[in-house]
Amino acid sequence: MSENSPSRLDLLCFARRVVQQQAERSLAEIDRWIAVEERKAAALRHAAERDRQRPDWVVQYGLNRRNIDWLHRGDCWAAAKSGRCRPVTREQALDALRHDVPACTHCQPDTELGVLE
Template identity: 60%
Template sequence: MQQATAALSQIDGWIAAEERREAERRTGEGRWPPPPAWLIHYGLNRANLDAMHTGEYWAAAKSGRCQPVSREQALDALRQNVAPRVHCRPDTELGLLD
């Protein structure tokens, strides 16, 4: 009987710890800043503009070579022939193409 009580107490502790972690995760999600609307992808030497992305394109943010830019900077980059990525189509989102 004591073993069963000890096992139940241990399980209750695990459940409480998981509930705490889940509450912390939900609180932390609310503190993340919103993603940028537009991203410029730089080349290896950071002088070359390689591509234009929407801020929602998950792979761009993970590359480590992207910087957030304003709508005007994104439009200027596309007008200067920085390639829009076909996966997220920032040119369409900005209204340059239909």
């Protein structure tokens, strides 16, 4: 063995450092994957909770907050955009339709309620 050559101990220590660095990088990557999956799971739990809290029917009030402009299903995107909606029961939704409150043309709650004109 030449004078400038590393000893067997030096080579083993070097090999250990390389393996340790690779292991740390691999663990960091796995930790990132775990974090992504945890965020996905949390988003699914949040969506499920939001769906449980969503009413079946909502009425959309006018700008003056007195007149009812539309009847929507609880999952209607148009109702979600307006921000002027209040939940109602099935009976209240049927009553609104009987009192000529227009049904949303997007979600068609009258069809789901079995009320067709």
